[in-house]
Amino acid sequence: MKRSFAALMKLYPPGYRALFADEMAAVFEEACRDHRAQGQLAYILYLLTEFAGLIKGAVLARSLGVWQNRAVRLTIPFVAGTLISVAFLPPLLAARRFLTVANSHLNSQDDTLKLLVLATASIIVIAGCSVAFVLNLRSIARRIEHPSKT
Secondary structure (H helix, E strand, O other): OHHHHHHHHOOOOHHHHHHHHHHHHHHHHHHHHHHHHOOHHHHHHHHHHHHHHHHHHHHHHHHHHHHHOHHHHHHHHHHHHHHHHHOOHHHHHHHHHHHHHHOOOOOOHHHHHHHHHHHHHHHHHHHHHHHHHHHHHHHHHHHHHOHHHO
16 A cells, blocks of 8 residues: 555655655555554545545645646636636527517617627626636635735
């Protein structure tokens, strides 16, 4: 199990391993002894959950480096907002067809299309700003909770 644990620890970034690998290995070995004493099933369940947690932790530790990049932090919320907005696009297109048929004497097709493009662009901007706002609030909350880390 030590070799499997060591192999999974290689998934973590080098800086993270340098800081935490020894302590994590010690805790892992102690927990293995405790769970072995509880029986075979408890030991196997522990290993499965621990290895899954190591993989998840490695992914999070690696992605943290990506989130440190300011350009990514600013771009991803707007991409997420755009994807959210795409969910609203089919109803808007259906409304366009309905409006052009039902109100053909009030609006030209060009006017309706301009209105729908404006509405779609507004939804994209609002959704992107909303996601960015939530992410910024989370960042501010982390700074308040841990002022020494800023």
